[in-house]
Amino acid sequence: MRDHQRTEDPVPGNLPLELDAFVGRTAELAGLARALDASRLVTVTGPGGVGKSRLAARAGAGRTPRDGVWRAELAPLRDPEFVEHAVVEALALTDHTARPPLDALCDHLAERELLLLLDGFEHLVDACAQLVGELLRRAPGLRVLAVGRRPLGVPGELLFPLAPLGEDDAVRLLRERTERQGVPLADDPDVRELCRRLDGIPLAVELAAGRLRALAPRRLLDRLGDRFRLLDGGPCDGLPRHRTLRTAIGWSHELCTPPERLLWARLSVFAGTFDLEAAEYVCSGDGLPSDDVLDVLARLLDQSVLAREETPAGVRYRMLDTVRAYGAEWLTATGDAERLRRRHRDWYLGLATWCELEWFSPRQHEVAARVEAELPNLREALEHCLSEPDGTHLGQYLAGSLWFHWVGCGRLAEGRHWLVRCLEPETERAAARGAGEQSRLKALWVLGYVAVLQGDPVTALGALEECREAAERVASPTAMAYAEHRRGCLALVTDDMACAERLLRSALERYREIGELNSNVLMGQVELAMTRAFQGDLADAVRLCEDVRRVCEDHGERWARGYALYVLAYAAWREGELATARELLTEGLKGAHAFRDLLGSVLAVELLALVTVAEGDPAEAAVLQGAAAGMWPSVGLPLFGSAYYNAPHERCEALAREQLGDERYARGVREGTRLGREAAVARALRGGPADGDRALSAVPAPRGAVARGAPEGAEQHEPAASRTRRGGETAG
Missing domain, CATH: 1.10.8 (Helicase, Ruva Protein; domain 3)
Known part of the structure; x- marks a missing residue:
């Protein structure tokens, strides 16, 4: 396969920008290009510091595969289990389902043509070799450029040893x-x-x-x-x-001076990048006053021991892996390594606490960017918690406090990984020996929440029932409220509206009694509004969500607000107010996409398709339905498998098929399915294809489509009362 791309299109990907000049290596770049043409797997090998990563990035930038060049940085990882997660993250692939990340990767890559750059795999070689071998077998359009100090050992691998500069x-x-x-x-x-x-x-x-x-x-x-x-x-x-x-x-x-050596060694406890505040807290004391850290850090920057980066989370610093390893040896030699790791853990426990509180504030986007940047360090802190005999409850607290990131920022699979590990029987026994029941309860309801969104009702119900029983035993009204809330959410997506309404009303009353107000509470009110809308009481649904919108605007909350806008748009569509519905959905989709909230995004796209067919453009509606269909596998069961959520989808399909015919409708769906997530969201926000890219969507709608597409009454959108309520009894 030769890479190809229309010359006027930018190549997608995530290669870092070069901040300084690339010097020399002309022959090596040409040789690496030939190697990539000759083999689907090329591994650049050589000692640390010889320039492997820089050469590979420059070579990758010179390729033009249709679906881009994507780099996964593996050096900060410690756990082989996270190799697949890291590649999912690097590809900007948001997957909410409970399926293994390997399956998500293979599905995503199956029909794509791209170059994947795996950088710094040598400490995870077995896991990387297994992953690369499987991906190459199942994704024929994939090429892999690996960078490490040793070969992967995968069949078909072409080695490219890199010598030092002349x-x-x-x-x-x-x-x-x-x-x-x-x-x-x-x-x-x-x-x-x-x-x-x-x-x-x-x-x-x-x-x-x-x-x-x-x-x-x-x-x-x-x-x-x-x-x-x-x-x-x-x-x-x-x-x-x-x-x-x-x-x-x-x-x-x-x-280096003694303070510079000391800071170098202490900074080695960080994984990935870090900021000045973290360095000042973790590394100060015992010979290095906090006020001196900035000056010493600046001197390490001058000496190229550290690199400075501008990120969405602000200025951050990075230490090359080889330099970090040297510092870690010195830290171990001082006998101070364990104390520094505990300080590192404590800083990130504090950071997670602050971020959870600030998630319900105007700083929500800042919090999302901060946690994204700190994820390698948060993983390191979680590992440290779970490695200590008395640290399990801290791990449960940390994994539970990050619920907003797992749920709101597209990391359900990783969240579930940590929550399950924190609640494993052996770690549970360790936690029982210490103080941490409230942390355990929090981890349980968060696991239940994650499982609900992943379409795993068995795990969800088990975790939430365990949380409820334990909350009764220890008299925890907060845990009781959250367990009841999430059981109501489970009933909602399994079509038991009466049970969902009862549980959600009870949970909201419990929240009021204990004075709880945050994004979770507002989501409970949105979910209650959805039950009212599905049962035909649009006025009550609108009242509830307008109240949520006011509270969100008072507090600067944007994530829960997006779901309130979805319900308001649903009500507007039902009332035939199509312009209002589109405006609400467009605003909600922008917010959900900014947070990487795939569930919020795909729900908005689904409803936009229905609004589009009602506006008289069945061809574009078919494309949007196809785009949503392409997104659902990364979310879970399409529309939760719910008859209530599926009714608008079915109506949109029926109207579009009626006006286009089966063949043209199917062609539009196929066109939408081929769109990537970014392209799908961009198209939904534009309200149509980009200029010069019209295909089926240019087919005009028949006259009178607006009238036929508009809703004719609440009863025709409701599923029959006699339809089977899947899981209703257990959810209640």
């Missing part, structure tokens, strides 16, 4: 980096000798460039020779390049 390129790199810092550097014998002594390893050259602001090349050469003549001082694999790299890092470490 002397001329190493000198060019050193001069470019120092000139960027305002330090002009002549191409003299000392500079060339320095690059030779560093074996042309780019990371070593970058570290040297950071030091040349303060020392002349000759001084650096003297220090290198004096301190590391024997190239010892730690474990190595015997290869000269590897020893040189370790020497270069150790040399840079030796040139």
Whole structure:
């Protein structure tokens, strides 16, 4: 398969932008391009710091597969179980279902043509090899460019060993980096000798460039020779390049002041990126005052030990994996590693607590971005909680406090992973020996909530009943309210409206009694409104959701507000107010998509399809139904398998088929199914295809379609009262 793309279209993907010049490697780039043409799996190998990641990213940027180039960074992962999750995340694939992430990946990639760049897999080689082998077998349009210090060992793998830079390129790199810092550097014998002594390893050259602001090349050469003549001082694999790299890092470490070495070691407890506040809390004390952390961190930046990044969550810092590993060895040698890991855990427990509170505030989008950026560190904190004999209840608290991220930001599968681990029998016994019943109750109702949204009523009911019984035993009105609320939500999606209304009203009354008000409570009121709408009382549904909308606007809440807008749009459609319904759905879809809330997005697209056919455009309605059909497999059972939720879908399909005919309707659905999530949402928000991209959607609707598409009364949209209520008795 040769990569192809229309030249006027941008190639989708998530490759990082290059912040500084790419120097040399012309022959290597050409060779890697040929390797990618020849094999569906190419692995760039070489020692840490030799430039594998940068070369692979530059090579990936030169490819133009139809469905893009996507990079999954695996270095921050510790748990092999998260390799598949990391690839799901890298592909921006939101999957709400309970199916394994491998199945979601294979379904997503089955008919796509893209390049997947797996960076930093060497500590997870078995899990990565298994995943890559399976993906290549089941996705014929996939190519994989892997980056690591060893081969994957997958059949068909083509190895691309990367050597260090030649002397001329190493000198060019050193001069470019120092000139960027305002330090002009002549191409003299000392500079060339320095690059030779560093074996042309780019990371070593970058570290040297950071030091040349303060020392002349000759001084650096003297220090290198004096301190590391024997190239010892730690474990190595015997290869000269590897020893040189370790020497270069150790040399840079030796040139640091004691506070700089101390901070370097302590920063190694972070996974992925971190911000200044976290560094100040976790790393200060015992020889490093909090007020000094910023200055010391700035000096590590100057020396290229750290890199600075601008992200949606603000300025963050990153330490290369090789540099972090060196710092971790020093931290272990000081005997302070366990204390620093506990401080790291405590900071992220506090951060999760703050974020849960601030989720119900005008800072909701800021919270979403912050947790997304901190996810590697939150995973590290969760692992640490579960590794301690008395830390299980802390893990339950942390996993439960992140409910808004699991549910509201498209991470149901990962949330379930952590919640199940925290509630496993062996960890439960550990928790029972300590104090943590409230944390356990919270983890139970959050697990129940996640399972409801994943379409797993058995797990949901088990967790929620266990939560309810334990809440009665320990007299926890808060846990009782949440358990009852989520049982009502389960009854709603399994079509037992009477049970759902009873449970949701009771839960809302309990919330009022204990003074609870947050996004969960508002969602309970939205769900109650949905039961009223499905039972024909549109006025009550509108009243409830207008109240939710007012409260959301008072508090700056946007996530629950989107679901209230959905119910209001449903009521507007039922009343024939199509312009109002479209306006409400468009606003709600924008918000849901910004949060990566796939459930909110697909519900809005489904209802927009119905509004579209009622407006007289059955062809575009068919495309939107196809787009929704393409999204549902990543959400769960389409429309929850609910007759109530499905009735508008069935009406839209009937109207569109009537006006288009079966063949043209099916063609429109196929067109929509081929849209990716981003394209589907963009099309729904535009109200039609982009200019120059009209296909079936250009087919005009027959005259009179608006009148035939408009709702004719509540009774025709309600499922028959005699329809089977699946799961109603158990849900109640």
